[in-house]
Amino acid sequence: MKRLQKLESIAESFEGVGKTFAIQAGREVRVIVEPEKVDDNTADILAIEIAK
Numbered sequence: 001m002k003r004l005q006k007l008e009s010i011a012e013s014f015e016g017v018g019k020t021f022a023i024q025a026g027r028e029v030r031v032i033v034e035p036e037k038v039d040d041n042t043a044d045i046l047a048i049e050i051a052k
């Protein structure tokens with residue numbers, strides 16, 4: 001549970017991220033962005049940065 005919370009907090013630390021959900025024992029992180037702050041190109045870059 002702590003690992004999932006840590007993954008969520010890491011993803012939420014990025015600018016433009018609204019909400020995150022770590023699922024499947026942390027193998028997948030769903031990220032909901034704020035559409036007025038993040039466009040499609042920025043979302044691609046954001047996904048790569050979060051994965052790092």
